Amino acid sequence: MSTTERPRILVVGGGYVGLYAARRILKKMRYGEATVTVVDPRSYMTYQPFLPEAAAGSISxxxxxxxxxxxxPKAEVLTGRVTTIDQDRKVATVAPLVGEAYELPFDYLVVALGAISRTFPIPGLAEQGIGMKGIEEAIGLRNHVLEQLDKADSTTDEEVRRxxxxxxxxxxxxxGAETVGEVEDLARDAxxxxxxxxxxxxxxxxxxxxxKILPEVGPKLGQYGKEHLEGRGVEIYLSTSMDSCVDGHVxxxxxxxxxxxxxxxxxxVKPNPALARYGLPLGPRGHVDTAATLQVQGTDYIWAAGDNAQVPDLAARKAGVENAWCPPNAQHALRQAKALGDNLISGMRGFPQKExxxxxxGAVxxxxxxxxxxxxxxxKMKIKLRGRLAWYMHRGxxxxxxxxxxxxxxxxxDWTLQMFLKREVVSLGAIESPREEFYEAAKPSPAPAVAAPAPERAKAS
Incomplete structure (x- = not known):
């Protein structure tokens, strides 16, 4: 971490909003005007809409x-977590991957922590469940599914196989709908x-x-999606939930x-629970409460956007929908990140901000x-597509x-090669513990048991 006397713009979170906001700020900023620092536990951003295709092997x-x-390249990127924020001193506490936590002063703050999986206290879920919020989970799901086929193919135990x-x-x-569709395709091919x-x-x-399923695309297309998946042999149970899944018994x-x-x-999903430690005004569901300018309510140096923010949906409110908030999707996240970057630069220079x-x-x-x-x-027109053309729209x-x-x-x-080559169905389950085989080869062999000495024969007199 470098030290600087220039104003520091601290971006907490390197996801979709954090990445695009930082890029926008760096693009709009004059040379030497400020230092942009991005803090995230991972050194990369994950494009979550592609996780189902990554799990199915359609994309590397x-x-x-x-x-x-x-x-x-022009920003400081720190791998760690911002654990607390002291707004009075304008100091953030950063816990790096290794070593002691340290304080990082800032002048302007962007909160872009995103969301995590929304779970419930269901017995067995923590031990048995697989999420789909990160690339690690997508890879793990792919390897796990193919490993289950390996098990079923090699066992004679009908209960284990089932x-x-x-x-x-x-x-x-x-x-959920995209993941089950992609994984069913993977299993069918494998x-x-x-x-x-x-x-x-x-x-x-x-x-x-x-x-219903797929509420984002409307009731008719949602019904089509349901019938399509059922036609492929997927059992769909609506208006129900899971009570328990202890040891895989659902x-x-x-x-x-x-x-x-x-x-x-x-x-x-739900907002990242770390927000509760930042001392920011939160909405009823834990989102950071922001104005239409994406500035956090009651502050003049903090902005927030994306899945962790409660942003007024002005377009919906103009159409007559009261208390409408922007939904947590990539469409809004991309545009909010750019608007946030513009507004932060305007606020830093003392100019008015745009709502x-x-x-x-639409949705795909x-x-x-x-x-x-x-x-x-x-x-005012809605065009509804389904089948292959809608799939092209989704990918495009x-x-x-x-x-x-x-x-x-x-x-x-990747998509072009897939047109000519068959899907890869290799399971790399050992990737979960790659050192296991080496450990078995390198660990010290147990000392051989020492045989007890034979009793001496009595000497002949």
Whole structure:
């Protein structure tokens, strides 16, 4: 970490908002005007809409993440966590990956911690559940699913086999529906290479507490998505929830009980709980309360945006929706990050700030290879697409929204190669503990047991 007497703009979080806000600030800032410091536990940003495709092997995991130091060469990038913020002294406490925590003074603050998985105190969930918020979880899910096929193919125990081939997904929003669609595609393709496993042997279950899936694309397309997944053999249980999953024994509210080795949890998100230690004004659900300018209420040097912020949706309010807030999606995050960067520069220079307003442009979702739904909003007209064309819209939109041309090109190259090459179905389950085999080879061998000395024979007299 370098020291500087220039004003410091501290960006807490290197996710979608943190990355784009820092890029915007660096672009708008005059030379030597301020120092931009980004603090995040990871040295990369993850483009979360691509996690289902990474789990299915459609995109290389390395291409779904963007290295912060490479994209922000003019910024300080610190790998660690901001644990507390002292607003009176304008000092943040940073806990690095190793070593003692230290204090970092700042003049302007951007809060972009994002969200974490919203969970409930369900028995067994912490031990059995697999989330889908990071690239590590997507890679782990892919390896885990293929490992279950390996188990089922090699065992003669019907109970073990049934448990291995049962896959339960909780949450029917974008993340849940897209993940079950992609993983079902992966398992279907992989089964072709197993002599004792067929798609008919597998059981896919999607559970949601709401009465529909894919609410973001509207009821008609949501119903189409439901019928499409059911046509592929996915069991969908709506208006129900999971009561417990101890040792993989899943109990649903509707009375259904199954044994499953794979329980994927995508039932929504909540603001990062670290926000409660920052002394910021929070909304009823834990979001940072911001004005329409993205400035935190009651401050003139703190801004927030994205999934951890409660931002007034001015476009919806103008349309007559009272107390509307911007939904937590990539569409708003990208635009809010740019508006935040502009407003921070304006605030730093003493100029007036602009209010953030954005009308919903629609939503797209992929449900596996060549399958998807899309709703495009053009003025007062809504264009609804489904099937292959919607899938192209999904890939086109998110491909162009991927940060940096380096990553855009790599993602499109992955997709192009997939048109000509078969899907990879290699399980790298050993990646979870890569040193295990070396440890077994290198650990000291146990000392051989020393035989007791034979008793001496009596000497002949």
């Amino acid at each position: 995991p390395r291409h779904v993440v963007v290295p912060l130091r490479r994209v922000l 448990k291995a081939l049962t896959f339960v997904f909780v949450g029917g929003g974008f993340a 089964a072709k290479y197993y002599s004792n496993v067929k798609r008919e042997d597998m059981r896919f279950i999607l559970v949601d507490a709401a009465d 109990v649903l509210k509707n009375g259904l009980e199954v044994d499953s080795s794979t329980i994927v949890w995508t039932a929504g 953030y307003s954005h009308s919903n442009k 979702a992929g449900l596996g290879m060549h399958k998807g739904v899309a709703m495009i909003v053009m003025g 939109y998110h491909g162009m929204a991927m940060p940096t041309w380096n990553r855009k090109i790599r993602v499109f190259a």
